[in-house]
Amino acid sequence: MHKAENLNIVIIGNGIAGSTAALRLSKEKHCNVWMVSEETTYPYARTALMYVFMGHVHENDVKLHNDDVWMKSNIHLIQSKVDRINRLDQNIMLQNGHVLYYDKLIIATGSVPNALPYYGEANHSFHRLYHWSDLIAINERVKKGVKSAVIVGGGLIGVELAEMLLSRNIIVTMLVREASFWNTVLPPQESALINRHLLAHGINLILNDELLSASGGEMNFNLVTKKGRELHCNFVAETIGVSPNILFLKNSGLESDKGILVDEFLKTSDENIYAIGDCAQLRQYNTYRRATEAVWYTARSMGETVANTILGESNPYKQGIWFNSAKFFDVEYQIYGHVPNVDDQGFYSLFWQHDTKPKSIRIVFDEETSVVGFNLLGIRYRQSVCEKWIKDKENLREVISNLSLANFDPEFYTEYESNILSQYNERFGGDVKSTSKRSLRKVLQFLNKSKRD
Numbered sequence: 001m002h003k004a005e006n007l008n009i010v011i012i013g014n015g016i017a018g019s020t021a022a023l024r025l026s027k028e029k030h031c032n033v034w035m036v037s038e039e040t041t042y043p044y045a046r047t048a049l050m051y052v053f054m055g056h057v058h059e060n061d062v063k064l065h066n067d068d069v070w071m072k073s074n075i076h077l078i079q080s081k082v083d084r085i086n087r088l089d090q091n092i093m094l095q096n097g098h099v100l101y102y103d104k105l106i107i108a109t110g111s112v113p114n115a116l117p118y119y120g121e122a123n124h125s126f127h128r129l130y131h132w133s134d135l136i137a138i139n140e141r142v143k144k145g146v147k148s149a150v151i152v153g154g155g156l157i158g159v160e161l162a163e164m165l166l167s168r169n170i171i172v173t174m175l176v177r178e179a180s181f182w183n184t185v186l187p188p189q190e191s192a193l194i195n196r197h198l199l200a201h202g203i204n205l206i207l208n209d210e211l212l213s214a215s216g217g218e219m220n221f222n223l224v225t226k227k228g229r230e231l232h233c234n235f236v237a238e239t240i241g242v243s244p245n246i247l248f249l250k251n252s253g254l255e256s257d258k259g260i261l262v263d264e265f266l267k268t269s270d271e272n273i274y275a276i277g278d279c280a281q282l283r284q285y286n287t288y289r290r291a292t293e294a295v296w297y298t299a300r301s302m303g304e305t306v307a308n309t310i311l312g313e314s315n316p317y318k319q320g321i322w323f324n325s326a327k328f329f330d331v332e333y334q335i336y337g338h339v340p341n342v343d344d345q346g347f348y349s350l351f352w353q354h355d356t357k358p359k360s361i362r363i364v365f366d367e368e369t370s371v372v373g374f375n376l377l378g379i380r381y382r383q384s385v386c387e388k389w390i391k392d393k394e395n396l397r398e399v400i401s402n403l404s405l406a407n408f409d410p411e412f413y414t415e416y417e418s419n420i421l422s423q424y425n426e427r428f429g430g431d432v433k434s435t436s437k438r439s440l441r442k443v444l445q446f447l448n449k450s451k452r453d
């Protein structure tokens with residue numbers, strides 16, 4: 001392929017970041033879009049892999065588009081691995097021997113799961129959960145009659161895997177280095193709540209310990225922890241986080257750190273190369289945000305931004321207000337804005353948790369009593385409402401008295417906002433009463449109102 005008159009755009013990776021950019025760019029006649037991916041021919045929701053395994057949804061349900069999407073959008077998909085980028089000649093080398101020339105190159109290669117230290121042969125049989133092929137491998141192994149599993153690592157993917165294995169009646173041990181589950185993100189009370197919840201689900205949760213050695217393989221492992229515990233199991237998974245997938249760029253000369261360094265337009269150190277999604281690292285990022293963020297909506301939003309940039313718009317990528325959601329078995333988790341996991345000078349919080357059920361509400365505020373964050377377990381809050389309060393730097397008193405506007409649980413669920421309200425009154429010696437009840441009309445009125453009204 002030679003450089004054409006039209007804009008030749010090559011995208012490496014067809015995940016949510018790459019495919020979002022491809023679909024937008026392909027709408028423009030002058031853009032000739034090539035997409036290279038070593039994985040499946042279609043993007044799918046990694047977030048829903050667990051539900052395929054548990055039989056809640058079919059493989060087709062997690063595909064983001066119909067199978068003929070590329071053909072219909074005039075996107076040329078090549079299934080191969082990219083080995084190398086030749087910046088001087090503006091081309092990429094594929095493992096299948098082909099060379100593709102680009103005018104603009106978008107790198108959207110996602111993450112790679114972090115690996116445990118090498119203990120020997122046993123490592124070769126460890127499982128991970130990232131790609132579709134990982135799911136197939138887990139399923140194949142489980143079908144061989146796995147009775148007990150050890151998951152090394154205590155993050156969101158580890159919990160998903162634990163739920164998957166429990167659904168097949170497998171005894172699950174989670175080996176977690178931290179003193180409390182996911183305490184690198186969750187404040188102590190929420191982290192303790194999740195510890196209890198995992199134990200209640202029958203997980204053998206080992207905290208404050210880590211793997212020292214592993215032997216065996218296939219279906220029989222002998223693990224020893226640093227504290228001397230011996231664990232025997234048929235299945236081992238390593239879920240110790242992910243890192244930007246950039247190893248193949250080692251000799252490209254592109255500036256990188258943990259990820260590929262990009263400016264606010266997602267442009268790398270090369271004029272004609274962009275990086276988006278999990279593999280990108282922002283040179284400048286907002287306070288309380290991170291330079292690399294391996295989350296779905298960030299990847300999608302970067303895909304949109306980069307396409308617009310290439311099409312000549314000059315709107316930089318905006319991180320906006322942080323949010324994330326996940327599930328610890330049946331307990332939903334949502335975070336909006338800044339919720340420090342440890343004491344953070346100048347930030348305070350009101351926190352309530354249910355006496356017996358896994359439910360909690362945390363509202364974080366600063367020294368001016370402006371609300372900066374929400375952390376919810378087992379209770380759903382509306383993103384639009386929470387974001388507006390945070391964006392408007394709304395006063396805690398105002399938020400507390402209107403808190404039911406945020407509640408997004410089904411109508412017949414119990415409301416717990418009065419508990420936080422009493423806490424507020426107690427702490428600040430106030431007499432705040434709830435001024436709004438849950439009603440969609442009121443929510444819409446609130447969202448349409450500007451702070452100055």
Ligand SMILES: Cc1cc2nc3c(=O)[nH]c(=O)nc-3n(C[C@H](O)[C@H](O)[C@H](O)COP(=O)(O)OP(=O)(O)OC[C@H]3O[C@@H](n4cnc5c(N)ncnc54)[C@H](O)[C@@H]3O)c2cc1C
Binds near residue numbers: 014111131
């Ligand atoms: C099990 C799981 C659950 C998750 N749950 C959530 C969740 O609940 N909420 C949330 O926000 N996020 C979640 N995430 C994270 C989210 O899925 C990712 O942030 C998102 O998919 C990243 O998209 P991406 O397009 O940047 O990368 P990817 O989806 O990883 O796509 C990159 C693509 O590039 C291809 N590629 C890589 N290198 C090469 C190469 N050299 N040559 C050719 N092709 C290459 C890869 O094969 C891959 O298909 C989850 C992730 C996992 C694994």
